[in-house]
Amino acid sequence: MGYTVLVVDDSETIRGALLKAFKMAKLPMEEVVQAGDGQEALAVLKDKWVDMVLTDINMPNMGGVELLAAMKADPNFKDIPVAVVSTEGSQTRMATLKEAGISGYLRKPCRPEEIRDLLHSVLGEWA
Amino acid sequence: MNEMAEAMAIVAPRILEESAYVFSEPLDGPDEPSDDWRPVGVQLRWEGPSNGAMRIWADPALLPVLAANMLGIEEDDPVCASKGLDAIKETLNMIVGNCLTEAWGPGPVFHLNIPETVAPELFGDDRAEGIWQAIEGRPVLFWCGT
Numbered sequence: 001m002g003y004t005v006l007v008v009d010d011s012e013t014i015r016g017a018l019l020k021a022f023k024m025a026k027l028p029m030e031e032v033v034q035a036g037d038g039q040e041a042l043a044v045l046k047d048k049w050v051d052m053v054l055t056d057i058n059m060p061n062m063g064g065v066e067l068l069a070a071m072k073a074d075p076n077f078k079d080i081p082v083a084v085v086s087t088e089g090s091q092t093r094m095a096t097l098k099e100a101g102i103s104g105y106l107r108k109p110c111r112p113e114e115i116r117d118l119l120h121s122v123l124g125e126w127a
Numbered sequence: 128m129n130e131m132a133e134a135m136a137i138v139a140p141r142i143l144e145e146s147a148y149v150f151s152e153p154l155d156g157p158d159e160p161s162d163d164w165r166p167v168g169v170q171l172r173w174e175g176p177s178n179g180a181m182r183i184w185a186d187p188a189l190l191p192v193l194a195a196n197m198l199g200i201e202e203d204d205p206v207c208a209s210k211g212l213d214a215i216k217e218t219l220n221m222i223v224g225n226c227l228t229e230a231w232g233p234g235p236v237f238h239l240n241i242p243e244t245v246a247p248e249l250f251g252d253d254r255a256e257g258i259w260q261a262i263e264g265r266p267v268l269f270w271c272g273t
Contacts, residue, residue: 010241011217013197013210017146020199058220058239087224091233108221109146 002028003123004048008041008055008067009085014108018054018085018115025116038062042070045077051123052103057086057093065097072101081122085110131179132271134229135222136258139269142222143262147196147214151267154259160186160266168245168253169216171223175237177230179273181223183215184250184257186265190215216242226271 005022009015015034022029033048035041037059044050053071057064064084071077083104084097094105103122106114140151160166166184173179190211195202197214219242227237250268257270 011213011220013194013214013217016198016210020197024199058241060241087221087239088237089224089228089233090236093236108224109142111145 002030003052003119004031004033004050005029005119006033006035006041006044006048006050006053008035008038008053008059008064010036010056010059012036014056014085021110021112021115025112027116027119038064038067038070041067042077045071045080050080052119053080053082054085055082057084057088065100068097068100068102083118083122130230131177131181131226132258134226135181135269135271138226138229139222140260142225143218146218146221147193149192149196149262151260151262154261154266158261158266159254159259164266165247166250166266166268167212167215168247168250169212169219169242170245171216171219171242172240173223173227173237174240175227176235177237179271181219181226182245182249182253182257182268182270183219183222184253184268184270185215185262186267187211189262189265189267192263192265193218212244216244 007015007018033044035044039062055064055067068082081103084102085106087108104118143149143151167187168184170180170182191202191207194207194210194214253270257268260267
C-alpha cells in the first residue's frame, strides 16, 4: 500500500526522472500513472482514482492551468490535490495558481527530498 | 536580451549539473569544433515583458548521456538513444525557465512555448554569437537572441 500519483508532463524524460526521484526518496508508491498532457490526464482520472496529481504547466493540447480548472469544475475530481512541477518561477503566476487551488509547487529541476516533502505535506506521511 | 545572455552563462551549467549530473566548462577557441561538425539543435521561444529564444547546439553523442543521467539508467540502454532528444529539449526548458527569473526577477509572467528542433542551417549564424562549453568533453553551443 502507498500513494497513487498521476504524473502529467509532455516530456517522457521528466516523467521518468520523477519516477526515479520517487524511488530515491524511498516514497511508498502504490502506483504511478502517467499522462502526456491535460486531456490525457482527464481521461486517466475518469478510469482511475489517484491520491494526487503532479502536473507541468506548459504542455500541448491542454496545459496544467487548464487541467487544474477542469478538475476544480468537476465534482468527481475537485477534491484531488494538484501540485505543479514546472520550470516557471514567476511569483505572480504562482499566486494565481494558488488562488485557483493548487496544493503545492516545485520548480524543475527538483531534488528527491523536495518531492518527498511535497507529498508528505499534501498527503501526509505513510504510516 | 543581454540580461538573458548573462543569465544563460550562469544558469545553464547549474541546471545541467542539478538535472543531469554533468559538468560544463568554457571551451577555448582552438577547441571549438570544425565547420563539418553536425550538432543537434533545439530551440525554445518565450513571450512576455521580453520576447526571445534560446537554442542549444549539442554533439549528438551527448544526448544519450543526458537521458541516461536524468533517468538513472545506463548509457548503453536502448532507451537512452530514443529519449536523448527529449532529454535535451527538457534541459533547455529548465534553463530558459530559470534564466527568465534570473534575468527579470520573480515578478513578470512569461509564456514559454514547447521546445522544438531547429534546422541545421541556423547553426552557422549562431556559432558566431553563442557561448561555447564543453560538457562531458563534448562541445555544446548556447545561443540566446530574438
